[in-house]
Amino acid sequence: METVTDVPPAPRPEPSRRLAEAARGLWTIGALGWALPLAIGVPLVLGGIDEVPGALRALAIVGAVLVAAVGALAVPQLRWRRWRWDVRDEEIDLRHGALTEVRTIVPMARVQHVDVRRSFMQQRSGTADLVVHTAAGQTTIPMLPEAAAVEVRDRIADLARTPDEL
């Protein structure tokens, strides 16, 4: 009987393509949407409540500012640096995650259809999200340069034409 560890290590190509450089800025702007209110709001609100002991108040304020700074400034950069993807004839290969690293493989034969999505901000910066749909749901490669997204979409559409018995 075949067990997991007996499987001979297959040649494992690693994904190598990166996301658009603009992702760093766009993600930072997106994160500021919650980070700024947190960094400003917590000190404002806590500053007005005298019942909370001073030490606890200081701790909460420092914590809120720290979380906001890390979430808006560090995480988007780290996430961009970690993102790698590739589209091969037989599979879509993703590796990403600022803290938790996730490697996902979607076999090409399971792809049902592909979308290219552009938000308002993405249109201005010439980036797009590529959304791959399978029977189980969707997988997104975010923030691709628009030309790359369109190219990959057409390529996946060609490859996915190979029918899957359902």
Added chain:
Amino acid sequence: MSSEPPGCEPAPSFTAPRRLHVAAAATNAVLALRGLAFPLVAVVFVGGSGGGLVRAASFAALGALFALATGIVTWRATSYQLTNGALRLRSGVFSPDDTVVPVARIQAVDTAQGLVQRLFGAVELHVQTPGGGASGEIVLAAVSPVDARALRAALGHPEPAASAAARRRLGGGALLVAALTAPQFGVVLPVVGAAFAGADDLFGDVLAEDLFTRIKDPGDLIVIVAALLGATFLVSFLAAVVAFAGFEVERDGDRLRIRRGLLQRRAASVPVARIDGVAVVEGLLRAPFGLAAVRLETAGYAKEQAAARTLFPLVRIAEIPALLAELVPGLDGSPPALERPPRRSLRSYVLAPALVGAAAGAAATLAMAPPLAWVALSGLAILGALHGLLAFRAAGLHLDADRVVLRARRGTARVTLLGRRRRLQEVSVARNPLQRRARLATFGLALGSGRRARVRHLDAGAADAAQAALRSTAFGQPPPAR
């Protein structure tokens, strides 16, 4: 009303738009009445004390009349027909909806017979498509038996002949045990909680205040919790009896036929080839007796409630290989030796839930008097650690030539997922910073039914090897020729 009395023509062709059986008017009315019930009760009870019984009765009569009118109007506005190789349902009074399902896409035509349909001698038809779920598919609320037979034949899903094939039934004793051990606490508890909250609203703040002043006494707290659990148990018991009474399953060539239900008799059929996997669920109350439920993973029913996805509600674990060999060939096979998480992962499994338990206990201490508080704190921490230990002991993964077997604890149940390799949609391996340090990783997969499952804290090398094995030999088939 209708110019064509239903059920009288010998063989309707369905090319012209056709109305549902009149019973549909009654089911619509019942639905409308259900929608009206709460506002009516609110108006009668809250709208002042003047009038009393007369007032309440007149409101009820008015509501019933309105519901009946709604039922008849929606019935008259609903029609179905077969055109251009597609089944088409038109419904809705003010903004008619048109649903079109190509006949070739139809995976199964299921029947259900509720109390109203039985009263009128009609059946409800559910047209299932692989997309499945609430949208997409067509439900014909009431169709006469003659029409149902003709329509099913026209759609290429004729009524099954009474076959002599071996049938597996859930006997009376087994139903009782299944209902007694029904694993629906998680689902039902919030409902019962909401009912208590509702009672609280109705009886005003007096009860709430009373409860809060008395809750300080441990004895009363226990009484309240026991009452809550008892009510939950009763609801769960009755729900299971209603859902699974008369459960039968048989394999008729390449299809499974499942019949079940006490108040509403349902008959469903599932193509065996469309079954992505089965899940063996060993619930908290069943595992000690070597009993489990077996669920189906199939695209058509992915979004429907648990009962609709049941292959068999209660079975001895030792009998599962025989059950699967008979019903779902290809997924059966001897229970495999699982790749287990390494010993060093025990810490990862136990520590997190123990800390969560302790944190919850600490929060509880804020609301309780000291002796009870310490019990809560340590009790919840121990419960958390125990949960982690059980999760560690349950976890495992195995790859066969065409199966992937994944075992993990989900809530209070141990769930073994047997999935078809060629129906895997996605395979992932994740490592968080703590796992990286301990050379552990979490293996996850997604089936075509939409089911996602994962095993946490496997040896990182083993998780990577499993992913690599699945991507090379595949996902069950060679890479597309180019």
